Amino acid sequence: MKKITLGLFSLLFYWNSQAAIVVRDINDFTFSLNTFVDLDFNNDNVPEFTMQYMNNSVESFFDPNMVNFVTTGTFDSGYGWDVMKFLSFDTTISSSSIFGAQADAYIDPSWANPVDFFPQGDSYIGCKFKLANSWHYGWILVNKNGNTITLKSYAYNDVAGQSIKAGQLDLLSNQGFQIVDNQFFPNPAKEIVTSKIGSSIKLVTLTDLTGKHFPVYFDNSSINLDHLQKGMYLLEVTYEQNIKSFTKIVKE
Known part of the structure; x- marks a missing residue:
């Protein structure tokens, strides 16, 4: 399995106790x-x-x-x-x-x-x-x-x-970013999903359908969902070159 880095624990903990x-x-x-x-x-x-x-x-x-x-x-x-x-x-x-x-x-x-x-x-x-x-x-x-x-x-x-x-999924602004229609595969997934965009992933925000945020493990092109319960989640991913994507992911 690829080496996955842990991202945004402190920020996500802060978000969980704040507005959403x-x-x-x-x-x-x-x-x-x-x-x-x-x-x-x-x-x-x-x-x-x-x-x-x-x-x-x-x-x-x-x-x-x-x-x-x-x-x-x-x-x-x-x-x-x-x-x-x-x-x-x-x-x-x-x-x-x-x-x-x-x-x-x-x-x-x-x-x-x-x-x-x-x-x-x-x-x-x-x-x-x-x-x-x-x-x-x-x-x-x-x-x-x-x-x-x-x-x-x-x-x-x-x-x-x-x-x-309109279309905002979290409290981070989309201003200054190019919004692209990205797909992750496989979807549904049991463990790891991989981006089809060539740029490296810099930031991932993962929420469930109630707006609750979860810690995220990711590397340059992949995101680990293994720690999540089964269900549907929303991924907001920020890439190099000021690119963002929004994707629905189903965890099996």
């Missing part, structure tokens, strides 16, 4: 007529809100004093207060975002301007909701294939009032 981005990487949910999915960001069995497919669009109904979505406009502007805005990866979601919804919001409603229709492929929805009477910011990852919407995962910052970036 909590990620819920659910089984992909594809919307169809009269289907719905509950979004429970903090995993307390009490959904923050529900999204469903009715009236030819994915929509959500909610109390705007407790929940809201980033929208393309505001009620005062006369357009877009009920049209969810698609966000690209790394877009900041914060108190400065436009949360214009009154009590309902929609993906691609019939009255939306064509420029506001969600693009094909992956994009994000920005949201906020109250926990213990304080606002928290989050993102929802959706995929559009034709006219079909699939919800893939969602996350929030567990520190009240603090921003989150």
Whole structure:
């Protein structure tokens, strides 16, 4: 077996006792007529809100004093207060975002301007909701294939009032990094996974689906999963030349 170095024990221990981005990487949910999915960001069995497919669009109904979505406009502007805005990866979601919804919001409603229709492929929805009477910011990852919407995962910052970036998996900023679509193999894996990127690994952040961080053993191209329980994990890997990748890994 390759010699593996232990990385980031002290930093990961610090993160475990501090704030975190909590990620819920659910089984992909594809919307169809009269289907719905509950979004429970903090995993307390009490959904923050529900999204469903009715009236030819994915929509959500909610109390705007407790929940809201980033929208393309505001009620005062006369357009877009009920049209969810698609966000690209790394877009900041914060108190400065436009949360214009009154009590309902929609993906691609019939009255939306064509420029506001969600693009094909992956994009994000920005949201906020109250926990213990304080606002928290989050993102929802959706995929559009034709006219079909699939919800893939969602996350929030567990520190009240603090921003989150669309697609952010931890509290480290992605600014200044090239984000690449990397694959590790084998996946699922029992012990070691190897990166397909030629650059050397400098830093690895490993979390489970609740946002809990784990110590990581790695060398220039491989990561050791042998010490982990079976399940799904999220890998954020930083390489030389300011490259980052985000990957779901299944430990057998």
